[in-house]
Amino acid sequence: ELKVEQNPLFLSMQEGKNYTIYCNYSTTSDRLYWYRQDPGKSLESLFVLLSNGAVKQEGRLMASLDTKARLSTLHITAAVHDLSATYFCAGSGGSNYKLTFGKGTLLTVNP
Amino acid sequence: DAGVTQSPTHLIKTRGQQVTLRCSPKSGHDTVSWYQQALGQGPQFIFQYYEEEERQRGNFPDRFSGHQFPNYSSELNVNALLLGDSALYLCASSSLGGDPSTDTQYFGPGTRLTVL
Numbered sequence: 001e002l003k004v005e006q007n008p009l010f011l012s013m014q015e016g017k018n019y020t021i022y023c024n025y026s027t028t029s030d031r032l033y034w035y036r037q038d039p040g041k042s043l044e045s046l047f048v049l050l051s052n053g054a055v056k057q058e059g060r061l062m063a064s065l066d067t068k069a070r071l072s073t074l075h076i077t078a079a080v081h082d083l084s085a086t087y088f089c090a091g092s093g094g095s096n097y098k099l100t101f102g103k104g105t106l107l108t109v110n111p
Numbered sequence: 112d113a114g115v116t117q118s119p120t121h122l123i124k125t126r127g128q129q130v131t132l133r134c135s136p137k138s139g140h141d142t143v144s145w146y147q148q149a150l151g152q153g154p155q156f157i158f159q160y161y162e163e164e165e166r167q168r169g170n171f172p173d174r175f176s177g178h179q180f181p182n183y184s185s186e187l188n189v190n191a192l193l194l195g196d197s198a199l200y201l202c203a204s205s206s207l208g209g210d211p212s213t214d215t216q217y218f219g220p221g222t223r224l225t226v227l
Contacts, residue, residue: 035218042221043218045215045216088154097167098144099154099156101155103152
């Protein structure tokens with residue numbers, strides 16, 4: 001059964017700094033997702049990563065996938081306060097299959 | 112284009128009662144999945160419906176049941192509520208045959224269930 005681990009679980013950053021969130025998964029996962037959740041809100045899809053070496057970027061966020069290492073990373077560049085949220089990675093056998101989530105990384109960006 | 116909608120937004124019940132939560136999928140989607148998110152945790156998969164049948168099920172007791180209607184909307188029923196059932200219940204919709212590079216599950220706003 002697929003297990004997904006994220007680290008760190010809590011991340012406090014200063015504005016303007018860079019940092020990376022790591023997502024390890026235990027068995028083969030057909031695809032890897034990143035979601036963002038604001039307090040009291042639902043999940044917003046950020047990235048879908050399908051293949052080894054896949055890299056996607058949107059604004060200050062960049063996600064990558066290494067299927068051989070069973071590792072995905074979410075890199076934050078020059079953090080701003082608006083990026084404060086909880087970030088989840090999830091693996092699955094496809095979009096029509098169940099998502100297995102990590103525990104999430106609570107990111108706080110301080111001025 | 113309406114996204115995934117859920118009702119009600121909030122619900123307060125007492126132990127032993129039964130509850131029904133509702134979900135309408137994003138336009139064009141035919142698959143509905145339900146997740147339970149406890150405070151401070153990642154969502155946990157409950158079950159998924161496709162073509163009005165339960166297609167996959169997570170590690171939840173039989174007290175959790177569901178239904179999908181011909182218009183693809185879905186209900187989640189929980190019987191004999193326990194204090195531990197207090198959580199945010201999320202519905203997600205998806206569809207077969209989409210572009211894999213962008214295909215994902217789209218989540219609704221959730222129903223916050225409190226069991227007293």
